[in-house]
Amino acid sequence: MFGLSRGDLLLWLFVLLLVLAAPILLNPFPESSALAQFNGGYPDLMQRFLIFGIFAIGFNILFGLTGYLSFGHAAFLGAGSYAAVWMLKLLTINVIPAIIVSTLVAGILSLIIGYISLRRSGIYFSILTLAFAQMSFAAAASVGFVTQFTGGETGLQTALNDPRILDTASTTGNIPAPSLFGLEMRDSFQWSVGDWLWTFNAGYYVCGFVMMVAFYIAIRITRSPFGMMLKAVKSNNERLSYTGINPKPYTLAAFVISGMYAGLAGGLMVAMDPLAGVERMQWTASGEVVLMTILGGVGTLIGPIFGAGLIKYFENIFSKINESLLHQWFAFLPDGVEDFFVAVIYPFVGKGWHLTLGLSFMLVVIFLPGGMVGGLTSLYRRIFKKSKQAN
Amino acid sequence: MGSALEVRGVNKRFGGLQALNDVNLTVEEGRIHAIIGPNGAGKSTLLNCFVGRLKPDSGTVMFHGQNLLGILPYQVNQVGVSRVFQTPEIFADLTVLENVMIPALAHRDGIFEMNAMKPLLKETDIRKKAVDVLEDIGLHDKLDMTASSMSRGDKRRLEMAMGLVQEPKLLLLDEPTAGMSRADTNNTIEVLKHISKSRAITMIIIEHDMHVVFTLADRISVLAQGTVIVEDQPENIKGNKKVQEAYLGGAH
Numbered sequence: 001m002f003g004l005s006r007g008d009l010l011l012w013l014f015v016l017l018l019v020l021a022a023p024i025l026l027n028p029f030p031e032s033s034a035l036a037q038f039n040g041g042y043p044d045l046m047q048r049f050l051i052f053g054i055f056a057i058g059f060n061i062l063f064g065l066t067g068y069l070s071f072g073h074a075a076f077l078g079a080g081s082y083a084a085v086w087m088l089k090l091l092t093i094n095v096i097p098a099i100i101v102s103t104l105v106a107g108i109l110s111l112i113i114g115y116i117s118l119r120r121s122g123i124y125f126s127i128l129t130l131a132f133a134q135m136s137f138a139a140a141a142s143v144g145f146v147t148q149f150t151g152g153e154t155g156l157q158t159a160l161n162d163p164r165i166l167d168t169a170s171t172t173g174n175i176p177a178p179s180l181f182g183l184e185m186r187d188s189f190q191w192s193v194g195d196w197l198w199t200f201n202a203g204y205y206v207c208g209f210v211m212m213v214a215f216y217i218a219i220r221i222t223r224s225p226f227g228m229m230l231k232a233v234k235s236n237n238e239r240l241s242y243t244g245i246n247p248k249p250y251t252l253a254a255f256v257i258s259g260m261y262a263g264l265a266g267g268l269m270v271a272m273d274p275l276a277g278v279e280r281m282q283w284t285a286s287g288e289v290v291l292m293t294i295l296g297g298v299g300t301l302i303g304p305i306f307g308a309g310l311i312k313y314f315e316n317i318f319s320k321i322n323e324s325l326l327h328q329w330f331a332f333l334p335d336g337v338e339d340f341f342v343a344v345i346y347p348f349v350g351k352g353w354h355l356t357l358g359l360s361f362m363l364v365v366i367f368l369p370g371g372m373v374g375g376l377t378s379l380y381r382r383i384f385k386k387s388k389q390a391n
Numbered sequence: 392m393g394s395a396l397e398v399r400g401v402n403k404r405f406g407g408l409q410a411l412n413d414v415n416l417t418v419e420e421g422r423i424h425a426i427i428g429p430n431g432a433g434k435s436t437l438l439n440c441f442v443g444r445l446k447p448d449s450g451t452v453m454f455h456g457q458n459l460l461g462i463l464p465y466q467v468n469q470v471g472v473s474r475v476f477q478t479p480e481i482f483a484d485l486t487v488l489e490n491v492m493i494p495a496l497a498h499r500d501g502i503f504e505m506n507a508m509k510p511l512l513k514e515t516d517i518r519k520k521a522v523d524v525l526e527d528i529g530l531h532d533k534l535d536m537t538a539s540s541m542s543r544g545d546k547r548r549l550e551m552a553m554g555l556v557q558e559p560k561l562l563l564l565d566e567p568t569a570g571m572s573r574a575d576t577n578n579t580i581e582v583l584k585h586i587s588k589s590r591a592i593t594m595i596i597i598e599h600d601m602h603v604v605f606t607l608a609d610r611i612s613v614l615a616q617g618t619v620i621v622e623d624q625p626e627n628i629k630g631n632k633k634v635q636e637a638y639l640g641g642a643h
Contacts, residue, residue, distance in 0.1 A: 003510045217508075225496050225514060226507040228485070232493050235482040242442060242480070243553065244468030244497035253505060 008219050011302060015215060019208040022046055023198050030195035034328075038317055043188060043201035045316050049309045050207040051268045056292040056304030057211075057218045058261020062254050063290070064299035065227060067234035071126045071286050072113065072133030076106040076259040078140060078281030080266025082149060085156040085276045092166035093158075093176045095185065095271035099210065099264065106263020107256055109136075114255035118248065121237070130283060137281040155277035178271050180206055185272055203272045210268060211305075214261060219301055221257070230254050262289075291357070295364055297371030306372055311357065318353035395420040395561055395593040396441075401450030403436055403617075410436045411447065412617040418561075418610075423587055423594045425604045425625075428614035429638055434597045435477065437614070438563055441595075442474050443467045454561065465502050471560035473553075475567060477597075479546035481553070483539035487530055490538050491521035491552050498557040524556045528582055544575045551579070555586060564596045568603050580606055605629070613637060 004012065018025065027041030040046070055077060063069055080102035087098035117128040140150040150156065160175050167176070177184045185203035192198070221227050229250050232240050240247050270276055279285075288311065296307025323346055330338040348356045368375035398416035402409070410433045418424045426434050439445040441452055443464040452459040459467055468474075473494070482490050495517045500506070525531045528548050533541065538549060547567065554562050567583070568576040580603055587594060587607075598604050604611065605625050612622045615637035621628065628634055 003508075003513075005510075005512060220510070221507045223511055224507050224509050225492075225500075225511055225517075226505065226509075228489055228493065228511060229496075231485060231489075232482050235484040236480060239476075239480045239482065240493070241464040242444075242468060242474055242476075243494045244465050244473075244502065244557065245493070246463075246465050246502040249503040253507070257507075 002216075003220060004216075005223070008223065008301070012212070012216060012219060015302065015305065016212055019050070019212060022049070022208075023200050023204070027196060027198055031197050032195055037320060037325075040313050040317060041198065043186075043199055043204050045312065046201070046204050047207050047268075047272050048312045048316075050204070050211045051265045051272070052289070052292065052308035052312055053305040054211050054214045054268065055262055055265035055289050056296065056308040057214055058258040058265070059289045060258075060293050060298065060300075060304040061218060061221060061230075061261070062258035063293055064304075065222065065230035065234060066251050066254050068118070068121065068251060068255070069126050069290065070117075070129040070255070070258070071283065071290070072117075072129030072131075072136075073258070073262045073289055074281050074283060074285035075113065075133040075136040076110050076262035077266040077269075077285055078136065078276070078278070079109045080106040080263030081270050081276035081280050082140070082156060082266075083263070084267040084270035085158065085274060086149070088158050088164075088178060088270065088274050089156075089162040090165065092164055093178055094166075095178045095180055095206070098178070098271055099267040102267025102270070103260045103264045106266065107260040110256045110259020110262075111252075114252050114259065118251050118255060130286070133281065133286055134283060137278060137283070140281055141278045150276075150278065153278060155275060157275035178274050207268055207272070210264070214264065215301075215305070218261075222301060226250070226253070291361060293371075295361060295371055297373030297375075300371065300373040300377075303371050303373035310372070314353055314357055318349050318356060319351065321349040323350070393420055394418060395455060396595070397451075397453045398437075399451045399453070401437070401440060401447045401452065403433075403440060403445065403447045410617050411440070414450070414614075414617070414619055416612055416619060416622070418593060418595060420593055421587075421591045422609040423583070423596060423607050425596045425598060425608035425611045426614055427598065427601075427604055427611060432614040432637075433617040434614055435565060436617075438474070438565055438595070438597060441467070441563060442472065465497075468497065468557070469502060472563065473555075473557045473559035473561070474563040475550045475554045475565060477565040477569065479543070479550050481538045481546055481549055483537075485538060486535050487525065487538055487541070487549060488518070488521055488534040490549055491525055491556050492517050494553045495520050495556045521552075521556055524552045527586070528552045528555070529578065544571045547571060548575075548579070551582070555592075558590065559592060562592050562594045564594060564598075566597055566599060568598065568600055576600065576603065579603075583607060 023041050023046065026046065027039045029035040029039050059073055083105035084098035084102040087101050091097050113129065113132045117125055117132065120128060139146040141153055158175055177186055179185060183202050185206065187202040189200045190197060229245060233247050233251055237247050266280065292307035292311050293304045295310060296305065297303025323342065326342045326345060327338065330341045333341065364371060394417045396418040398414055401411050401414040403411040414437060428434055436445065440447045441459055443462060447460060454470060454472060457470055482493065499517065522531060525534065528551060530545060530548055530552060547570065551567060568579050571579065584607065586592060596607065608625050611625055611628045612619050613628065613634050620633050620637060621631055
């Protein structure tokens with residue numbers, strides 16, 4: 001159905017269900033319990049799960065299928081963000097033009113960067129993309145001509161006196177918030193059941209809709225003849241050319257598609273929070289999406305989404321744990337033992353959450369080459385096989 | 392019948408080594424033409440010149456009036472020349488069926504087709520074509536197997552299926568039976584004979600196994616030290632003095 005096989009459709013519906021129910025699923029702990037700070041079900045974080053999910057799904061089309069590892073996708077994320085802010089400033093506060101234009105602008109930029117970078121493969125390709133992204137970053141931050149469009153170090157944001165030619169002019173009141181035909185992205189509906197509090201946010205569901213479409217397109221691409229050619233590029237690029245295929249347009253198309261996904265993610269960030277800064281183009285953002293994809297499972301359909309979710313959860317939840325909190329948790333232990341446990345765990349939480357991330361990344365790369373999803377699949381197969389043998 | 396491939400005055404030098412020295416060759420359409428010769432005679436080098444892997448220093452290679460020199464590998468393939476490699480060059484991470492569907496798609500759609508929204512499942516014609524060829528070659532029970540997990544002999548057969556599915560006008564086979572058991576070799580001979588007759592594909596075979604050469608070939612060229620020393624019918628090659636000398640390395 002919808003051009004998907006039964007298995008893929010079930011996978012898509014499974015993800016849809018998770019997205020719809022996430023505000024409840026991610027808030028499993030009652031508000032007043034000590035564990036409430038592990039709740040991830042607040043709009044800001046949930047939006048980021050989905051936006052970075054889109055970023056990683058797109059990155060996986062390039063890296064997972066063709067094997068070309070780009071270290072410069074932050075440039076497209078940033079370009080998409082700037083384009084979206086300009087749309088909100090000049091055209092309308094409605095998020096739809098912002099999202100569409102951010103995707104297109106990132107597509108054009110990725111066509112240029114991809115065309116040049118794809119003249120090389122392997123590590124040279126990665127270095128070229130990194131160099132382009134750093135150039136974009138430097139230009140956006142401090143090259144006079146470019147900073148007119150990017151706001152330089154201060155960045156861009158919407159203001160009250162922006163033209164917004166499609167909207168009715170108003171020079172009084174508050175800066176209008178990004179909206180979808182009047183539905184403001186920051187609007188939320190809260191539902192409290194007993195001691196639980198669930199927040200259903202408009203922006204989150206807009207992101208959810210866009211991500212489900214993006215995920216659907218990614219599945220279609222993966223299961224198309226085009227997708228098979230991309231896998232062939234990864235498997236044996238030279239053989240492909242002796243088979244009568246020119247691998248270059250295939251890899252370039254994959255590069256542009258993944259760049260457009262990155263731009264879309266950047267545009268959505270702005271739609272949720274109408275500002276863009278130069279840090280979105282920094283190399284750490286490029287590295288982050290690589291981590292997400294590998295952690296979740298390179299080349300798997302659903303892996304990048306989980307990888308993105310996991311990293312964003314770590315970043316926002318683990319980093320909140322501080323020393324006094326740890327002392328609270330281990331208060332039941334004798335003083336000396338308590339101090340010992342706190343001293344051991346403390347470097348891995350709070351500001352040290354990167355250490356935990358790094359360790360888990362190492363464990364995944366060494367023991368689960370297929371990422372979390374690859375690991376789960378082989379575990380499932382092993383159990384399934386054993387139960388079959390037992391029968 | 393006319394000639395399918397005409398090779399005129401091809402030279403190739405690697406540093407101080409004259410790998411190919413004024414090679415001339417005419418391959419008749421619809422025939423199986425074998426190129427034999429001792430190790431290092433330049434057989435594989437010659438084949439590489441046909442498919443754009445190497446660029447000769449001089450000479451022409453005309454295929455049905457089209458010069459194959461100076462065009463890229465995928466263009467050579469699109470003209471109708473498919474190559475079966477000596478060491479299996481397959482898409483190791485993909486399934487057997489996918490390995491054969493890729494060249495089939497290349498044959499139908501050309502060097503690039505932006506069909507990212509078309510489900511592969513709907514390519515029933517391509518799938519059927521691939522399955523048919525795999526049936527011919529005896530791999531139809533391994534369609535969903537990952538190519539890398541196959542035996543070496545099966546990989547060689549998969550290679551051949553990848554070439555055949557494109558219905559090439561000219562098929563270049565680089566030692567198609569190397570590393571195969573006697574039974575597999577005989578099976579391959581049968582398959583090639585059958586295909587050559589039923590589909591009228593011109594073939595050039597490089598082969599060390601004389602049994603294969605003399606059973607299959609309509610015509611044989613003997614290459615030694617980069618030059619074609621004899622070109623004749625199989626029955627005349629067997630007794631040829633020059634050929635024996637070449638194989639014995641000039642020892643009288």
